[in-house]
Amino acid sequence: MLTRSIRFVVTLLMVGFSAVLAQAVLPPPPPPPTTADVVYGQLGSFTTNFPNQGGLGANSLHDPDGLAVDSSGNLYVSDQQNSRVLYYPAGSTTATRVYGQMGSFTCCGGNNGGISANSLNGPYGIALDSNGNLYVADYGNNRVLYYPAGSTTATRVYGQGGSFTTNTTNNGGISANSLDLPTAVALDSSGNLYVADQYNNRVLFYPSGSTTATRVYGQGGSFSTGGANKGGISANSLAFPTGLAVDSSGNLYVADGNNSRVLFYLSGSTTATGVYGQLGSFTTGTANNGGVSANSLENPAGLTLDSSNNLYVADAYNNRVLFYLSGSTTATRVYGQGGSFTSSTGNNGGISATSLNQPWAVALDSSGNFYVADLENNRVLMYPPTTTPGIYGPVNGSTLTGNSAPFWWAGYPGATA
Numbered sequence: 338m339l340t341r342s343i344r345f346v347v348t349l350l351m352v353g354f355s356a357v358l359a360q361a362v363l364p365p366p367p368p369p370p371t372t373a374d375v376v377y378g379q380l381g382s383f384t385t386n387f388p389n390q391g392g393l394g395a396n397s398l399h400d401p402d403g404l405a406v407d408s409s410g411n412l413y414v415s416d417q418q419n420s421r422v423l424y425y426p427a428g429s430t431t432a433t434r435v436y437g438q439m440g441s442f443t444c445c446g447g448n449n450g451g452i453s454a455n456s457l458n459g460p461y462g463i464a465l466d467s468n469g470n471l472y473v474a475d476y477g478n479n480r481v482l483y484y485p486a487g488s489t490t491a492t493r494v495y496g497q498g499g500s501f502t503t504n505t506t507n508n509g510g511i512s513a514n515s516l517d518l519p520t521a522v523a524l525d526s527s528g529n530l531y532v533a534d535q536y537n538n539r540v541l542f543y544p545s546g547s548t549t550a551t552r553v554y555g556q557g558g559s560f561s562t563g564g565a566n567k568g569g570i571s572a573n574s575l576a577f578p579t580g581l582a583v584d585s586s587g588n589l590y591v592a593d594g595n596n597s598r599v600l601f602y603l604s605g606s607t608t609a610t611g612v613y614g615q616l617g618s619f620t621t622g623t624a625n626n627g628g629v630s631a632n633s634l635e636n637p638a639g640l641t642l643d644s645s646n647n648l649y650v651a652d653a654y655n656n657r658v659l660f661y662l663s664g665s666t667t668a669t670r671v672y673g674q675g676g677s678f679t680s681s682t683g684n685n686g687g688i689s690a691t692s693l694n695q696p697w698a699v700a701l702d703s704s705g706n707f708y709v710a711d712l713e714n715n716r717v718l719m720y721p722p723t724t725t726p727g728i729y730g731p732v733n734g735s736t737l738t739g740n741s742a743p744f745w746w747a748g749y750p751g752a753t754a
Contacts, residue, residue, distance in 0.1 A: 369707070371672045373690045373718035377401075377414065377430045383690040386714035393419065395432040395442040401710040401717055403463040403474070404639070404700035412708065413471065414717055415460045415698070419445040422460055422473055436473070436489045447477055454482070454491040454501040462521035462580070462639070462698070466528050474519040474532065478504035481519055481532055495532065495548045511537060513550040513560040521592075521639070523581035531589065533578040537563035540578055540591055554591065554607045570596060572609040572619040580651070580698075582640035590648065592637040596622035599637055599650055613637075613650065613666045629655060631668040631678040639698035639710065651696040651709065655681040658696055658709055672696075672709065672720070688714060 378398030379385050389397040403415025403422070410427035424434035437457030438444040447458035458477030465471055469486035483493035496516030497503045507515040521533035528545035542552035555575030556562045565576040580592030580599075587604035601611030614634030615621045624635040635654040642648055646663040660670035673693030674680045683694040698710035705722030 369670070369705075369722060370720050371670070371676070371691060373709075373720050375430065375719035376690070376716050377412075377425065377719075378716040379714075381430070384688050386684075386688050386694070386716065388418065388715045389445075390715065393443050393445050395423070395435075396430065398423075398715050398717065399445070400712050400715065402461050402638075402697040402712050404698040404708050404710050404717065405463045405465045405471070406700050406702040406708065407465050407469050408467075408703060410702045410704065410706075412700075412702075412717075413463055413465070414710065415463050415473065417459050417461060417476075417712075420447040420449070420457045420459055420477075421445070422457065422463060422471075434489065436471075436484065440489070448504075452478060452502050452504050454494070455489065457482075458504065461519070462523075462533070464522040464524050466524050467526070472522045472524070472530065474522050476518050476520060479506050479508070479516050479518060480504065481516065481522060481530075493548065495530075495543065499548070507537070507563075511561050511563050513541070513553075514548065516541075517563065520579050521581045523583050523589075525583045525587050526585065527587075531581050531583065533581050533591070534563075535577050535579060535594075538565045538567070538575050538577060539563065540575065540581065540589075552607065554589075554602065558607070565595065566622070570620050570622045572600070572612075573607065575600075576622065579636070579638045579653075580640040582642050582648070584642050584646045585644075590640050590642070592640055592650065593622075594636050594638065597624040597626070597634045597636060598622065599634065599640065599648075611666065613648075613661065617666070625655070625681075629679050629681045631659070631671075632666065634659075635681070638696070639700075641699045641701055643701055643705075649699045649701075649707070651699050653695050653697055653712075656683040656685070656693050656695060657681065658693065658699060683713065690718070693718075 379390050388399040398416050399418035401414050402417045405413040412425040414423045421438045422436040423432035425432050438449050448456040460473050461476045462474040471484040473482045475482050480496040482491035484491050497508050506517050516534050517536035519532050520535040523531045530543040532541045539556045540554040541550035543550050566574040575593050576595035578591050579594035582590040589602040591600045598615045599613040600609035602609050615626050625633040634652050637650050638653040639651040648661040650659045657673040659668035661668050674685050684692040693711050694713035696709050697712040700708045707720040709718045
């Protein structure tokens with residue numbers, strides 16, 4: 338009887354506390370920081386932007402334009418003008434592994450040692466699969482290379498008919514096996530590969546393990562054509578695609594660079610059903626349509642998604658990164674313009690931890706840290722996740738990142754902003 342009474346009292350207290358919370362006006366959680374707290378490539382300085390600051394080495398960068406983070410928080414950076422990819426152990430800004438330069442951190446020539454399974458020539462986008470295997474869009478060599486986890490020698494090549502020693506544009510003619518200056522790669526949860534084949538104005542889909550594409554976006558189903566905006570600007574056309582992302586349901590996002598938009602394709606479909614940057618229109622490709630705003634884009638490049646499918650877009654020529662809540666085509670957060678959605682100046686306010694100058698790639702790690710390849714500043718910036726101290730702080734180590742919040746915050750103002 339006493340136990341039953343105690344349970345009744347506890348229940349009343351819980352109901353009363355819930356009612357108080359429901360009526361309380363609680364402050365919203367703070368937005369994630371738009372000020373970087375770590376910099377790669379400038380010897381720790383947020384106010385310099387020299388190419389290969391301090392000399393070519395394991396700490397320098399020159400036009401970084403690709404990013405990937407593995408499940409342990411180790412960072413990979415595509416260092417384009419140095420024709421290499423660098424690997425940084427989690428927490429370090431000094432690279433300990435190099436792809437493309439025969440193991441040397443002080444060489445920067447394209448195709449060092451000759452065109453091979455160990456060389457790179459101006460690499461762009463990179464991606465990792467669930468096993469830590471690395472894919473590199475080897476832009477200047479018109480190919481994509483596959484490296485087994487931990488190895489700096491590629492064992493598979495896309496775009497050159499199986500050859501590691503050729504780099505011919507559209508080797509063998511435009512086909513399901515050719516590439517012309519690929520810029521981005523992405524993988525779905527089944528290990529299928531997507532490649533942004535930029536100068537063929539298409540995106541190719543390769544089943545896991547195959548180097549022959551079986552699906553094409555942007556060319557009306559044809560593998561033998563490569564013109565920009567085939568059939569006119571539409572939900573089926575592309576003009577120099579530059580970025581890719583795939584969500585947990587297999588839906589595809591494509592940064593359609595010269596059309597200044599991002600297209601959304603339902604899994605398996607080659608006709609877009611959503612558009613960012615063109616005020617809802619699939620038939621326009623105007624840069625900053627309607628003016629620089631939370632709805633406009635100019636030559637978007639890298640894309641990434643968080644665990645809630647919120648989208649980050651490197652809006653390269655507007656010198657900013659935009660954040661969109663899942664399902665919305667209006668950005669609610671901006672990096673690089675001091676919080677303004679209507680300015681687009683490179684290094685607005687001067688080179689700093691809050692400025693950007695042609696950001697080209699974006700990535701997130703499992704802890705919610707956000708990375709931006711700040712191309713023209715020759716650096717990579719890392720922004721920390723949001724944590725809210727005190728009573729509104731993390732619960733059991735959880736943090737407020739993207740659209741995620743501890744269970745007790747749901748429903749309060751700003752919980753999903």
